[in-house]
Amino acid sequence: AQSVTQLDSQVPVFEEAPVELRCNYSSSVSVYLFWYVQYPNQGLQLLLKYLSGSTLVESINGFEAEFNKSQTSFHLRKPSVHISDTAEYFCAVIRNYGGSQGNLIFGKGTKLSVKP
């Protein structure tokens, strides 16, 4: 079975400060890793994903995450946050079947609150 742990339920930061949202996973099989973001009153949107290849993946809005197999982590980082980054962030995994389908297993989410 797989599980995902997001160590921080809430992270308050000031605008332009760096941020790291932590995610650790547990799995006996290979997994794909994802970060989803949920803005207020909206659905979940894919922020970035790791399937294979380079362990550092980036999103179009400046977030990045690094897959660390030895530490079973996939922490999300941004060097300088904006007010508009205020949202809830979910880390998730899917078992790697070698194909594309499977159910996502989510962490509890981290609420990022960016203050001016």
Place this chain on the structure above:
Amino acid sequence: EPEVTQTPSHQVTQMGQEVILRCVPISNHLYFYWYRQILGQKVEFLVSFYNNEISEKSEIFDDQFSVERPDGSNFTLKIRSTKLEDSAMYFCASEGGVGGNEQFFGPGTRLTVL
């Protein structure tokens, strides 16, 4: 840009009543999912659906739940006799199946059982 839509956005019902939550997945997608999130808890997988049948379901998805794709576009989740503990946000998702592993989520339906 294509998106997954869900109706209603909020459903209030009495315990024991049947509810149907509706989703319109992205039109050329092949795989469909329902997830739920009880307030303050994790988003949990309920069921996946492919080729007009359930491909996987969680232990939450008991006999009170059913899914169908009645007309080739809508994807519905029915709860036959709602319980207080069914109160949650229900998310529908769809996936193209071509590759990329991205599940596209709808905005959710908040179900409140009184």
